[in-house]
Amino acid sequence: MDYLIRGISKDKKIIAYVAKTTELVEQARIIHNASPTAIAVLGRTLTLTAIMGKMLKKKDERISLQIVGNGPLGNVFADADANGNVRGYIKRPYIDLPPTPEGKLDVASAIGKEGVLSVIRDFGLKKPYQGMTPLVSGGIAKDLAYYFASSEQQPSAVAAGVYVNKEGKVIAAGGYIVQILPDSEEDIVSKLEENINRLKPPSQMILNGLNPEDIINKIFEGFDFDMFNREELKYSCRCSRERAENTLIALGLKELEELQKRNEDIEVKCEFCGKKYIFQKHDIEKIILELKNKT
Template sequence: MNDYIVRATAADGQVRAFAATTKELVEAAREHHNTSPVATAALGRLLTAGAMMGSMMKNDTDMLTLQVRGDGPLGGITVTADSKGDVKGYVNHPDVMLPPKNGKLDVGGAVGIGLLQVIKDMGLKEPYSGQTILVSSEIAEDLTYYFANSEQVPSSVGLGVLMDKDNTVACAGGFIIQMMPFAKEETISQIEENLKNITSVTDHLKKGKTPEQILEILLGNLGLEITSTMPTKFYCNCSKERVEKAVISVGKKEIQDMIDDGQDIEVKCHFCNTAYKYSVEELKDILKRCKR
């Protein structure tokens, strides 16, 4: 089953909801970055959230960035997504290993205490930026807190990544339920009751439940209406030309030093780990175009 995002409403528009299955894109991220199980789980949760939150944006050029910066061994996680379901990301220290906590991967321990930042670039003069503390460092609860505090939208976020014994991704996905300002108390109470039926996202995905079926559990008794579905994937738009801008940014002196060394250089894209080689001749061309 390919990855996709479902968008829905319920209770006559009082609620909007998103759910996704993201096994393939999280596995692609694991392969690109060679992440440890706990790093895969942390990055996979944020990628899943990023894909759903990206799908909330209206315009093709809108971009979303999620950054988690904690004092744990992972260092930090960065994810960017667009409105078309394309998402990419990386973790600062992909090889972190931690013992399990309560029989589960210790994402909270790997992330540590810190901040969650959400940046939305919607083509305005200044991008929107919201920041909150990490309340649990497990990603889903932190986003729930962010929506309530920074965007004043009461929400419930569920995210999960389950690893196989060979350290590949067995299943991954999540949901975001949001209350509109005119949501009635009885609607909110019913959703709170329904949420008790979702003990863990991965439990349901492991049983073969689809995003539609997960939303049915959460909102089926509130007049669930699926409005659209869209594919989602791990996608990086890097190229040799784009990465060249990073080489130019180091400045003339450093580029001249590289040329004097007489060795080809290799530059890796942060987001997908693709390596780009530049020969001494190419570095000389870059130096000519360098302004400083």
């Protein structure tokens, strides 16, 4: 089971979220038929978005992370809720790149080092709040840390990783977000930085058999803190036939009438989970009639 563990220091100055996401990232790889490079990008994005979902205050809120860079993979998007449900897609999941000289998946080149990272927070109001910052590395984690610091004035340590075996299967994935109060004492900051700098990449720690509880203990080494219960994370799509129908409605009356003339079934495919919704001639006729009645 994929899950998240959160910990808070006794003085309430440090909060950490650590997640294992191996299963949900592997599920995303299968759904999108993603290359090793592409799933490394999407997996990091899913992991960090899932963690941010668990940082939301209310159960009906949602958060999205979108990265649009100048690399060959195109944009990547993920959204999550406070209940541990996350989903995502990548524009060109078939693109793969040679590894870096260190033998790692080349995430930064795949995304590109120029572009924009956006965080969209849906609080259930008429219009979601959106914050944007330029990409600073293309590695996703550092870009999100920069967003927290510059857009939300929240010092944060962010890391995420995906380990893929020779067959292309995801065998380890996870990440963490650690945040500290901006006015914390210098010795607290230094000790926390020392602990985090000693950590190996999240996917490597998980591959080596560490679980989120082990990792959070390493983060808080030397601090008094409270650790909370496991919170499940899973890849879960919100698509439905009604949402697919709304996609058709958004095409407009003229476009739908053109499609109707072809006398063919129309397929609407969910970009998050790949599920297909088929609309036959009588379905299209019904939608057109409803649109005409509204005008």
